[in-house]
Amino acid sequence: xxxxGRYLPEYGELRRQAGSFLTLCYTPELAVEVTLQPxxxxxxxxxxxxxxxxxxxxxxGVEVTFGNGNGPCLTPVRTLxxxxxxxxxxxxxxxxxxxxxxxxxxxxxPEGVALIGFAGAPWTVACYMVEGxxxxxxxxxxxxxxxxxxxxxxxxxxxxxxxEHLIEQARRGAEAVQLFDSWAGILPSSEFERWCIxxxxxxxxxxxxxxxxxxxxGFPRGTGCMLRSYAEATGVDAVSVDSGVSAEWAARELQPxxxxxxxxxxxxxxxxxxxxxxxxxxxxxxxxxxxxxxxxGHGVLPGTPPGNVALLVEAVRAWxxxxxxxxxR
Amino acid sequence: xxxxGRYLPEYGELRRQAGSFLTLCYTPELAVEVTLQPxxxxxxxxxxxxxxxxxxxxxxGVEVTFGNGNGPCLTPVRTLxxxxxxxxxxxxxxxxxxxxxxxxxxxxxPEGVALIGFAGAPWTVACYMVEGxxxxxxxxxxxxxxxxxxxxxxxxxxxxxxxEHLIEQARRGAEAVQLFDSWAGILPSSEFERWCIxxxxxxxxxxxxxxxxxxxxGFPRGTGCMLRSYAEATGVDAVSVDSGVSAEWAARELQPxxxxxxxxxxxxxxxxxxxxxxxxxxxxxxxxxxxxxxxxGHGVLPGTPPGNVALLVEAVRAWxxxxxxxxxR
Numbered sequence: 001x002x003x004x005g006r007y008l009p010e011y012g013e014l015r016r017q018a019g020s021f022l023t024l025c026y027t028p029e030l031a032v033e034v035t036l037q038p039x040x041x042x043x044x045x046x047x048x049x050x051x052x053x054x055x056x057x058x059x060x061g062v063e064v065t066f067g068n069g070n071g072p073c074l075t076p077v078r079t080l081x082x083x084x085x086x087x088x089x090x091x092x093x094x095x096x097x098x099x100x101x102x103x104x105x106x107x108x109x110p111e112g113v114a115l116i117g118f119a120g121a122p123w124t125v126a127c128y129m130v131e132g133x134x135x136x137x138x139x140x141x142x143x144x145x146x147x148x149x150x151x152x153x154x155x156x157x158x159x160x161x162x163x164e165h166l167i168e169q170a171r172r173g174a175e176a177v178q179l180f181d182s183w184a185g186i187l188p189s190s191e192f193e194r195w196c197i198x199x200x201x202x203x204x205x206x207x208x209x210x211x212x213x214x215x216x217x218g219f220p221r222g223t224g225c226m227l228r229s230y231a232e233a234t235g236v237d238a239v240s241v242d243s244g245v246s247a248e249w250a251a252r253e254l255q256p257x258x259x260x261x262x263x264x265x266x267x268x269x270x271x272x273x274x275x276x277x278x279x280x281x282x283x284x285x286x287x288x289x290x291x292x293x294x295x296x297g298h299g300v301l302p303g304t305p306p307g308n309v310a311l312l313v314e315a316v317r318a319w320x321x322x323x324x325x326x327x328x329r
Numbered sequence: 330x331x332x333x334g335r336y337l338p339e340y341g342e343l344r345r346q347a348g349s350f351l352t353l354c355y356t357p358e359l360a361v362e363v364t365l366q367p368x369x370x371x372x373x374x375x376x377x378x379x380x381x382x383x384x385x386x387x388x389x390g391v392e393v394t395f396g397n398g399n400g401p402c403l404t405p406v407r408t409l410x411x412x413x414x415x416x417x418x419x420x421x422x423x424x425x426x427x428x429x430x431x432x433x434x435x436x437x438x439p440e441g442v443a444l445i446g447f448a449g450a451p452w453t454v455a456c457y458m459v460e461g462x463x464x465x466x467x468x469x470x471x472x473x474x475x476x477x478x479x480x481x482x483x484x485x486x487x488x489x490x491x492x493e494h495l496i497e498q499a500r501r502g503a504e505a506v507q508l509f510d511s512w513a514g515i516l517p518s519s520e521f522e523r524w525c526i527x528x529x530x531x532x533x534x535x536x537x538x539x540x541x542x543x544x545x546x547g548f549p550r551g552t553g554c555m556l557r558s559y560a561e562a563t564g565v566d567a568v569s570v571d572s573g574v575s576a577e578w579a580a581r582e583l584q585p586x587x588x589x590x591x592x593x594x595x596x597x598x599x600x601x602x603x604x605x606x607x608x609x610x611x612x613x614x615x616x617x618x619x620x621x622x623x624x625x626g627h628g629v630l631p632g633t634p635p636g637n638v639a640l641l642v643e644a645v646r647a648w649x650x651x652x653x654x655x656x657x658r
Contacts, residue, residue, distance in 0.1 A: 142600060145594070145600050146600040185551070186573075188626065223553070244517060244518060267467060271471060275474055282519065
């Protein structure tokens with residue numbers, strides 16, 4: 001479940017204590033507590049480290065702030081000089097509190113509950129770094145399509161930094177890692193190989209050289225039928241699919257070779273009731289027989305009633321593959 | 330070319346004269362002039378009527394305003410009472426200036442230059458009506474997924490209004506019509522049939538009952554591999570594809586049965602140069618041999634240099650199918 005428990009009242013409490021969002025990420029006691037909150041409340045099967053994909057540019061020396069409700073704001077990286085000014089050598093020191101948090105979460109989690117580490121994929125992180133904020137990322141695309149050899153240097157820095165970040169999370173106890181390529185879907189198909197697939201493959205290769213047995217989950221959001229070539233070409237072990245992807249299609253085209261994660265539209269957690277539980281069962285009926293991690297297709301929406309998350313957990317646990325009785329366990 | 334010439338200085342001049350965006354749409358002399366501007370400057374093969382998908386809710390009695398740069402703002406439709414208060418009987422009178430503009434454009438266009446009419450598809454227009462503005466359209470999805478029988482009533486009103494709007498544009502001289510389903514891509518796959526395909530099919534059926542020979546172009550943006558089932562199930566004659574769709578895939582999977590329109594990423598019009606012309610040729614090499622309308626995959630971006638649009642037109646005109654010499658014409 002992404003974004004830890006940002007919809008939970010106990011999260012709001014710690015968020016106020018911390019003052020800023022990044023302080024929450026960089027204070028191990030708080031990050032550990034926030035990571036564990038949904039596990040404690042709902043008994044999830046896995047926890048995802050409370051952090052943000054933008055801690056990597058922050059560690060590289062880019063100023064990153066999170067306004068209240070306006071999304072992130074970064075000092076834009078727009079020139080070769082800006083790229084040269086990035087400081088990958090700061091990474092380990094700057095992100096030490098994140099790794100401490102990972103280590104403590106791994107120790108604190110109950111037996112059988114996995115810790116998932118994560119990072120943003122190079123393309124998505126580069127989008128934020130070049131644009132300086134969310135949006136249509138026109139400046140990032142303009143640079144990538146217009147001067148690809150320049151933009152490639154930024155991607156190269158991010159490939160190294162991202163791999164290092166994931167490797168260290170695994171060293172501190174993450175049992176799987178996920179690469180969020182949230183903006184892969186804004187790439188025209190002709191640029192998809194160069195800016196989504198190739199950098200992801202490089203990150204996966206570097207990670208697997210150190211941690212061959214730790215699964216890598218790739219999540220190139222909004223890329224529809226490109227998912228198969230993405231999975232084939234990048235070397236990920238599992239594919240996270242957004243809500244726009246048909247669960248039946250994913251079962252047929254992807255699940256024979258890759259584990260699947262997804263893909264309930266988070267709006268159903270606002271809807272609740274039988275609409276929610278029917279949809280959960282439909283996804284499980286399509287994908288539950290193969291290797292599958294039930295999850296949302298996008299992040300939890302603000303205002304989601306915690307009771308509906310409890311209902312989700314209950315519905316997932318109650319489901320049984322066709323032919324098996326709904327008893328035992 | 331969508332959005333007429335909003336990137337042209339001569340557009341800015343008329344926009345200032347009109348005062349508000351909707352005044353521009355509802356003043357035939359101005360709407361005609363704006364529609365013709367790109368044709369005069371670049372010699373396009375077709376003109377798309379200068380208007381907006383939100384003139385339909387405006388005609389139905391919803392208050393619609395366009396702030397400067399903040400996107401549209403509507404009085405939200407959130408209850409059955411709000412739906413009952415819509416006034417489809419106002420359509421013809423309220424949109425009379427739009428139809429006058431269409432008629433005059435059709436008369437003014439040079440021989441061989443087609444007029445394309447358009448409307449928003451019911452799902453996309455409903456998104457704006459329920460939400461009251463752009464964004465993630467959570468309120469619209471919540472209503473559609475949570476109380477589908479209520480939301481269906483809004484869709485039913487929009488199916489009628491949209492069909493009527495397209496039928497009247499054809500009567501005034503539009504030689505093809507396009508249905509923009511710009512937010513089809515935010516639907517989870519399980520809701521795609523009900524809210525994108527079914528209403529579009531109803532609009533197409535109503536339109537074709539009156540204008541069987543006027544082609545309908547469908548543009549369900551961001552729906553990737555759903556495009557084939559969309560085209561099969563809705564009865565459109567042509568499919569507009571966004572930049573995320575591989576031109577080779579569209580040529581293989583769609584073009585044997587449907588004409589294709591698309592799909593240059595508008596960022597290339599900011600990039601210009603050989604990056605632009607190489608990309609244009611690649612799209613034409615994939616799709617130019619079959620029934621094809623060269624177009625962008627999304628709207629023209631603000632700040633696009635008109636010179637790059639001229640370069641695009643030149644590159645498209647210079648292209649020849651493999652084996653044919655680049656002479657003559």
